[in-house]
Amino acid sequence: MEPTREQALGIYRMMHLIRRFEERVAECFAGGEIPGFIHLSVGQEAVPAAVCALLREDDLVAATHRGHGQCLAKGADPRRMMAELFGRATGYCRGRGGSMHLCHLPRGILGTNGVVGANLPIAVGTALAAQIRGSGQVTVGFFGDGAANTGAAHEALNLASVWDLPLVFVCENNLYAEFTPQAVHTKATAIAERAAAYKMAGVTVDGNDAVAVFAAAADALDRARHGAGPTLVEALTYRYRGHHEGDPMAYRTKEEVESWRQRDPIPRFQGWLLGKGFLSEADDQRLVAEVKSEVDAATEFARQSPWPAPEATLEDVYA
């Protein structure tokens, strides 16, 4: 299935928004405005943008530690996200969570997660509840090639399959688990091949091709919505930045990074849109400018927002 013009423009805009948002996060982190640890997904935008373009508002997304894009694509407000990253009271979690614990349940965002692989069992649970309640919701569980080697991932894949849950596992395979290349941490590097071991559908797509990701996600969601159980979608992609901001990236060459930049998902999708006549040069410039001002506004919102009262530390406590 190909995206309609409206869907395609939405995906394209979202890819720009994620890119611009995360580049801004990198700047603000380097400038000392964002505390803590930051994991960026610059280069991987096509995956969450295309997958989430197919989701309903009440569908659910279990995000990863590299999950800003997954949250934005599921409908998070960049202002409240940025405020959370800044540690401000207006953030989604009132400054309690930060980058690795972003949650906005009204939009089905179950949280980014600081523990690799741990979000997948939770995704099994929301899908189970959807199945029991007959709510028609689908859950998408994002994970990476690193998480693929956790016991939690294995247990979740098996359990989702044995219960035929409305769940789509989306592996953003960016070829590195933290600083370790995939060939060092995994013998069977094609993550989607594992689907066969769980008797579920599995597919590998070019994760830098938004159209291919969209088509694979559409098939997977169709199965999930019609009681045909989970799917494992593996999207091959790449992060240009380090595991975390400040990572010197000694584990890979500049040439490798550059070769992936030649396959950057944004210009590729732009070319597709122009070819289809879905986008004019003028529309493109306007869209990019709009996204920039949206990220500017989010940054300003975060900067102007108050810090949480220290005493707010003691709220939401029951034991």
Next chain:
Amino acid sequence: MPEVRYVRAIAEALAEEMARDERVILLGEDVGAPGGTFGATRGLYQQFGKDRVRDTPISETAIVGAAIGAALNGLRPVVEVMFMDFIAICWDQVVNQMAKMRYMFGGQVRLPLVLRTHVGAGLNAGPQHSGSLEAWAVHVPGLKVVMPSTPGDVKGLLKAAIREDNPVIVVENKTLYAMKGEVPAGEHLVPIGRAEVKREGRDVTVVALSRMVHEALKAAEVLAAEGVSVEVLDPRTLSPLDRETLLASVGKTGRLVVVHEAWAPCGVGAEIVAVVAEDGFHSLKAPIRRVTPPFTPVPFSPPMEKFWLPDAHRIVAAVREVMA
């Protein structure tokens, strides 16, 4: 009042709450058609069906995570971890996910979730099936922890836990499953966070957990014959701890002995002792004593396990020491 076995009281609590609220579901290894390894869910699969009473793979991480997700999406799951020793397998889901979720997400989510598990030595189950690890859970903010010692308490606390909007760890005791005791007929709820004085006394407070409550009551009988009046206090809820009842009891007796099956270092007894040392120090007439097992895994062979387990004799000896 009807006499019911501890394990039956659990099944009754689950059945009543499942009948009352269709959002309550059960997840666990062999909790469905087999009715649970100890029979705690017997009959529920037949009564409520396979959708709501789910046999799971041996995947503690996935099933506890699934319970968390189900709670996030409109259900009120009760998940069983077959032995508390096995909670180590899924500790990330318990500590990093379940316990922190409401807090770290800024209060926007509630997790109405019960995790049932059991502890207890005395069945020759060996080092990996006998541990009392309740202190692990008590150490973590964001988990309510209850540890019922009687059929009445397990029923009332489990029902209260299922109605609670935050995660509750219900620590049962496998060696109590066969025990009979009074359970009030009809709706019976025991509030979370309330200790109970199981026997009133004047001279010494013995705080006991789980099966040790019954050993303490036996010890109190022996000591009564010697003219020592023992108050036996069962905290029932370990987190949040009922400090008031504890301090009131020690304030009255002036002496404290704490007994549990968990190891002494950083055990719940250490916390109880700390509460009294900080806020009840001036009422103490004697040093505090703890009665706990040796700091070793639970041995398998019967004579060693018997040697390992605290019992009424050791409680009597500790009370005599603080009375001396």
